[in-house]
Each structure stands twice: as structure tokens, then as C-alpha cells.
Amino acid sequence: MAGVTTEPQQVDLREPAGWRRTKNRLATWLMVLSFVLVIVPLGFVLVTVIAKGASSINWSFLTGGPIPAVVAPAGVGGLGPAVLGTIEITAVATIMAVPLGVLAAIYLSEYGGRNWLAAFIGFLADVMTGVPSIIMGLFIFTIWVLHFGLSGFAGSLALGCLMLPIVIRSSYEILRLVPNSLREGSYALGATKSRVTMTVVLPAAIGGIVSGVLLAVARAAGETAPLLFCIGAAETANANVFSGANTALPLQIFSNANQPYVGAAERGWGAALTLIAICFILMIAARLVTARFARYSH
Amino acid sequence: MSTVTRVDPASPAGSTRPLSQRRPLGDRTFQIVALGCGLLVLVILVLIAVTTSQQASSWFSNEGLKIFTNNWNPGANQFGVLAFIYGTAITAIIAVILSVPVSLGIALLLTEVVPYRWSRPIVYVVDLLAVVPSVVWGLWGILVFAPWLQKIYTDIAGGVDGVPVLGPLFGQPVSGASFFTAGIILAFMITPIVTSLSREVIATVPAIDKEGAYALGATRWEMIRGAVWPHSQAGVVGAVLLGLGRAMGETIAVALVIGSSPEITSHLFAPGYNLPAGIANLFGEASGEFRAALMGMGVLLFIITIIINVTARGIVQRNARRKRGA
Numbered sequence: 240m241a242g243v244t245t246e247p248q249q250v251d252l253r254e255p256a257g258w259r260r261t262k263n264r265l266a267t268w269l270m271v272l273s274f275v276l277v278i279v280p281l282g283f284v285l286v287t288v289i290a291k292g293a294s295s296i297n298w299s300f301l302t303g304g305p306i307p308a309v310v311a312p313a314g315v316g317g318l319g320p321a322v323l324g325t326i327e328i329t330a331v332a333t334i335m336a337v338p339l340g341v342l343a344a345i346y347l348s349e350y351g352g353r354n355w356l357a358a359f360i361g362f363l364a365d366v367m368t369g370v371p372s373i374i375m376g377l378f379i380f381t382i383w384v385l386h387f388g389l390s391g392f393a394g395s396l397a398l399g400c401l402m403l404p405i406v407i408r409s410s411y412e413i414l415r416l417v418p419n420s421l422r423e424g425s426y427a428l429g430a431t432k433s434r435v436t437m438t439v440v441l442p443a444a445i446g447g448i449v450s451g452v453l454l455a456v457a458r459a460a461g462e463t464a465p466l467l468f469c470i471g472a473a474e475t476a477n478a479n480v481f482s483g484a485n486t487a488l489p490l491q492i493f494s495n496a497n498q499p500y501v502g503a504a505e506r507g508w509g510a511a512l513t514l515i516a517i518c519f520i521l522m523i524a525a526r527l528v529t530a531r532f533a534r535y536s537h
Numbered sequence: 538m539s540t541v542t543r544v545d546p547a548s549p550a551g552s553t554r555p556l557s558q559r560r561p562l563g564d565r566t567f568q569i570v571a572l573g574c575g576l577l578v579l580v581i582l583v584l585i586a587v588t589t590s591q592q593a594s595s596w597f598s599n600e601g602l603k604i605f606t607n608n609w610n611p612g613a614n615q616f617g618v619l620a621f622i623y624g625t626a627i628t629a630i631i632a633v634i635l636s637v638p639v640s641l642g643i644a645l646l647l648t649e650v651v652p653y654r655w656s657r658p659i660v661y662v663v664d665l666l667a668v669v670p671s672v673v674w675g676l677w678g679i680l681v682f683a684p685w686l687q688k689i690y691t692d693i694a695g696g697v698d699g700v701p702v703l704g705p706l707f708g709q710p711v712s713g714a715s716f717f718t719a720g721i722i723l724a725f726m727i728t729p730i731v732t733s734l735s736r737e738v739i740a741t742v743p744a745i746d747k748e749g750a751y752a753l754g755a756t757r758w759e760m761i762r763g764a765v766w767p768h769s770q771a772g773v774v775g776a777v778l779l780g781l782g783r784a785m786g787e788t789i790a791v792a793l794v795i796g797s798s799p800e801i802t803s804h805l806f807a808p809g810y811n812l813p814a815g816i817a818n819l820f821g822e823a824s825g826e827f828r829a830a831l832m833g834m835g836v837l838l839f840i841i842t843i844i845i846n847v848t849a850r851g852i853v854q855r856n857a858r859r860k861r862g863a
Binding site: 267270276288338342346347349370373375381434467492504526 | 560561563564567568570571572574575576577578579581582584585588589591592638639640641642643645646650659661662663664665666667668669670671672673674675676677679680681725728756757758759761779782783785786787788789792793813816817820821832835838839842843845846847849850854
């Protein structure tokens with residue numbers, strides 16, 4: 240009697256054919272297409288700015304002054320005052336916003352834990368990142384410029400308000416990644432909480448924090464709206480941030496952008512290239528810091 | 538029999554309080570300073586609301602509900618800002634409609650398709666969009682993009698002329714500067730944030746759900762529709778709302794490309810205005826009641842964006858919590 244062996248049913252492991260496969264392919268191609276849709280305008284902007292801006296960039300354009308009137312032809316004067324203004328205004332904003340932001344992040348991650356106040360502050364910081372930058376300009380205009388007049392410092396205050404929630408958010412994310420065993424180890428040696436935070440947790444997270452700060456600075460350096468009503472429109476270099484009108488690169492681009500004069504457009508493109516270069520250098524620096532120094536990152 | 542008195546190791550002799558509660562003054566000061574910095578966020582937000590509302594109070598009290606009319610005539614001291622609100626909504630909606638499919642596509646590409654090694658460079662490139670300053674988008678928009686779009690607008694307008702719904706939407710352009718141009722530029726600008734938020738949401742989909750779908754023989758697209766989408770729906774709605782909030786508040790790029798004309802029209806190719814661009818362009822020469830009106834527009838914008846952000850963050854956080862708990 241021959242045993243009846245039933246063939247085990249073959250499972251078809253090949254890729255499904257027909258319409259299902261077509262749909263799958265189509266979906267994948269659409270995803271790739273959406274990435275291409277992002278690269279095209281980005282490449283278009285970068286190429287245009289470099290092609291049109293490179294010709295006007297030279298040493299006297301970057302450092303010379305005074306800032307010419309919009310009707311002036313290209314090659315007159317320079318944007319030195321605006322470069323100086325951007326650097327000093329952003330630097331002062333960073334000096335104010337970074338310690339406050341990092342301390343706030345320390346509260347959220349080290350002291351807040353799971354209590355409602357920390358959760359509430361974290362939520363507010365998230366919400367504050369969504370407040371339009373022009374509102375920060377109106378706010379500083381109201382509380383500072385109306386009382387003390389236009390100055391670079393007013394611009395720094397506005398940019399500081401903008402940077403604060405970004406610094407809090409990014410520092411908090413990094414501090415949370417520091418392993419608890421580090422904290423427990425130093426508590427076991429008898430250190431107080433503030434000492435643990437300052438000498439163990441913060442140094443462990445510093446790479447990530449610096450990288451987040453650099454990205455926040457890049458964001459702030461490119462902002463125009465908060466400066467619009469705060470720093471005035473100086474034509475000569477003003478090294479004193481705390482008094483007198485000042486100027487900045489984004490403002491120069493803005494005032495030159497909407498003018499029908501050839502010289503204005505040239506200056507606008509030159510200033511745009513300078514500003515993009517500053518922002519990109521800051522971003523690349525942030526990536527390098529992350530790659531080289533950050534022990535914990537996403 | 539001797540009773541051993543147990544000494545609590547946490548409260549050494551000489552102290553009535555346990556060791557865990559005895560903290561040096563410096564330690565407590567540090568905590569209070571840190572808390573103060575955290576509360577600064579609350580203080581700033583409250584101060585923004587209070588001080589700008591004070592500056593705008595004369596506009597609110599003089600005009601009352603007339604602020605929501607389309608009656609903008611600064612020369613005659615009439616400041617109805619409906620046209621600005623309309624422009625804010627229209628441009629932001631165009632931006633979201635254009636940006637969301639692209640952002641979702643990239644987010645899915647990053648999480649479900651490409652290997653980790655490739656996803657890093659793609660993220661960098663998308664983030665570059667956010668690093669290009671707003672004013673540079675505006676400069677490029679008005680000098681290069683808008684003149685190029687004008688030809689396309691003219692062709693589209695010629696093509697849909699007389700068609701019932703499309704005709705009134707896509708009429709002949711006045712110039713390249715219009716609601717639609719502003720919407721496209723805004724779409725570029727909000728794509729990075731919508732992408733990164735959707736990616737975070739999609740990354741929380743449990744691997745076991747995805748593997749289950751594959752085990753049932755699903756293709757990748759069927760897996761995305763069956764396993765990824767139901768899980769991330771709510772979070773993606775939050776991400777889209779945040780993008781909407783960003784688009785509403787974006788100032789300088791829009792100020793350059795929207796055409797600066799406070800009008801309510803169904804023509805998307807017509808020049809318009811939005812709240813932030815109006816404030817940015819007009820504040821310099823404004824004083825008295827005019828300045829109060831512009832401050833008031835700032836207050837309206839602040840209220841709108843706060844409502845949108847609170848809603849969106851609420852959705853994102855609740856979604857993240859539920860997913861972690863599940």
C-alpha cells in the first residue's frame with residue numbers, strides 16, 4: 240500500500256504581481272519625487288544667489304562703508320556696517336539667550352522630572368517657538384524702543400526672545416539623553432544635585448548643546464522681522480550696540496529687494512550671499528560639533 | 538531580651554531631618570535660578586500679550602467689532618482688517634495644501650524606504666530649506682520666481698477662462714506677486730518642519746505592526762496604509778497644524794512677494810496682503826491710531842498662532858503619550 244503523500248502547498252514568496260505591484264512602485268516613486276520637488280527650488284535659490292551675488296562680493300563690499308542709498312549704482316560704498324551690525328547684534332542675543340535657555344532646560348530635565356510645572360513650561364516653550372518673529376519685534380518695540388529709543392541692543396533682545404525657546408528645546412532633548420548611571424555615580428560619591436548637574440551632566444551633554452545653540456544662532460542671524468522696528472537704519476558703522484541706530488544684513492536685503500534700480504538688486508544679491516554664507520557656516524559648524532564632540536545625540 | 542533601636546540611616550544623629558532633605562543653600566539657590574529661567578518663558582508670553590494689547594487698546598475700543606470689516610483706509614482713519622486676515626488664511630492654506638503631500642512623501646521615504654545610511658543626508662538637505670533666511674526667499678521670490686510664475690499664471694488663466702469654478706479662482710494675473718506666489722514660497726519654508734514632525738510621529742509606529750502587515754503578504758504601500766497611517770493619523774494632523782501656524786506668521790518673504798494690496802478676492806493670482814506683511818511694510822510710517830491698528834493686527838496674529846500652536850502641540854503630545862503607553 241503506497242502511502243498517499245500530500246504535497247505541502249507552495250507559498251508564493253515572489254513580489255505580488257499586477258496592480259498591487261504597480262501601486263507599490265508608484266507610491267515609492269511618488270516619495271522620491273517629493274524629495275526631488277524639495278531639491279529643485281533649493282538648488283535654484285542657491286545657484287541664483289551664488290551666480291548673482293558672487294560678482295559683488297569683495298573686501299570693500301564686506302567691510303567698507305557707508306551704506307549707499309538704494310538709487311546708487313553698484314560698487315559704491317559697502318555693507319561693512321551691516322556685517323558688523325549682524326555680528327554684534329546676534330552675539331549679544333546669544334550671550335543673553337544661551338545661559339537662560341540652558342538653565343531653563345536644566346530645570347526641565349534635572350529638577351522638573353514629571354511634575355506639572357515642568358510639563359507646563361516645556362509646553363509653553365514649544366508654543367513659544369511658534370510665535371511669529373514679527374510679534375517679538377512689536378513686543379520689544381513696545382517695552383524697550385518706546386522708552387529707550389532704537390539701538391542694536393533692542394534688536395538683540397528681540398532675537399534673544401526668538402532664540403530662547405529653541406535653545407531650551409534642543410538643550411532639554413540632549414540633557415535627557417545623558418544616562419542616569421552618570422548621575423547616580425556622582426550622587427553615590429556624595430555630590431549635591433547642583434554639583435552633579437554642573438560638573439557631570441552638563442559636560443557630558445555640552446557637544447549636543449553647542450550644536451543646538453549654533454543652529455539657533457543661524458536661525459536668528461537670518462531673521463529680519465524682529466529687527467525691523469528695533470534697530471533703526473544706520474548708514475555708518477556703529478560699534479556700540481547699546482546706543483544709537485544700527486543696521487544688519489537682512490535689513491539691507493529687505494530694503495534693496497523691492498527697488499527697481501540695478502545697483503540695489505546687485506547689493507541685495509551680494510548681501511544675500513553673505514548672509515547665506517554666514518548661516519550655512521554656522522549650520523556646518525553645528526554638524527561638525529555634533530560629529531566630533533557630541534557623546535549623545537539623536 | 539534587648540530591644541534594638543533601629544537608627545534610620547538617612548537621618549544621622551544630631552539632625553531631626555532626613556539627609557535627603559538637607560541640602561546646602563547653594564544647591565537650593567541653583568534650583569530656584571533654574572526655575573526662574575524656565576518661568577521666563579511664561580513671563581515673556583504674558584508680557585507680549587499684555588503690552589501689545591495695551592498699545593492696541595485704542596484701536597480695539599474705538600472700532601469695536603468694526604475691526605473685522607473690509608474697510609481699510611488709513612487716510613480716513615478707517616482700519617478694518619478683514620482683508621489682511623483673509624490673506625493670512627488663504628496664503629497659509631495654499632502653503633499647507635502644497636507642502637503636506639510633499640512632506641509626508643519625504644517622511645515616509647525616510648522612515649520606510651531608504652536605509653539609515655541614506656536618511657541622514659536627505660534630512661540635511663531638507664533642513665537646508667529652513668536655514669535659507671526668510672528674506673533671501675523673498676528676494677529670490679520677487680526678482681526671479683515671480684516673473685517666471687507670471688507667464689505660467691497667464692497660461693493657466695487663459696486655459697481656465699470661463700470654466701465655472703476654476704475661472705474665478707485662477708484669473709489673469711496683475712503681476713507675478715500674488716496670494717499664490719506667497720503660498721508657494723511659504724510651502725518651501727514650512728516643508729522642513731512638517732517633514733521632521735511627521736517623521737517623528739511615523740517613527741513611533743511599532744515595528745511589530747509593520748512586520749505583521751508584511752507577514753500577511755502586504756506590499757510596502759499596503760503596509761503603510763494599513764499599519765503606519767492609522768497609527769500616525771492624529772500626529773500628522775498636529776504636524777500639519779504647526780505648519781499652518783508657521784505659514785501664518787512668516788513675515789518678510791511674504792511681505793516681498795504678496796503684492797501689498799489689501800483686497801478680498803477669489804482670484805488666487807491677484808495681489809493681496811496678510812497680517813504680518815502688513816505690519817512689516819506699514820509700521821515704519823505709522824503713528825497714533827494707525828500704529829495702534831497695526832499693533833492690534835499683531836495681537837490678532839498672536840492670538841491666532843497661539844490657538845493653533847496650543848491645539849497642535851496638544852495633539853502631538855497626547856498622541857506621543859498614547860503611543861508610548863500602548
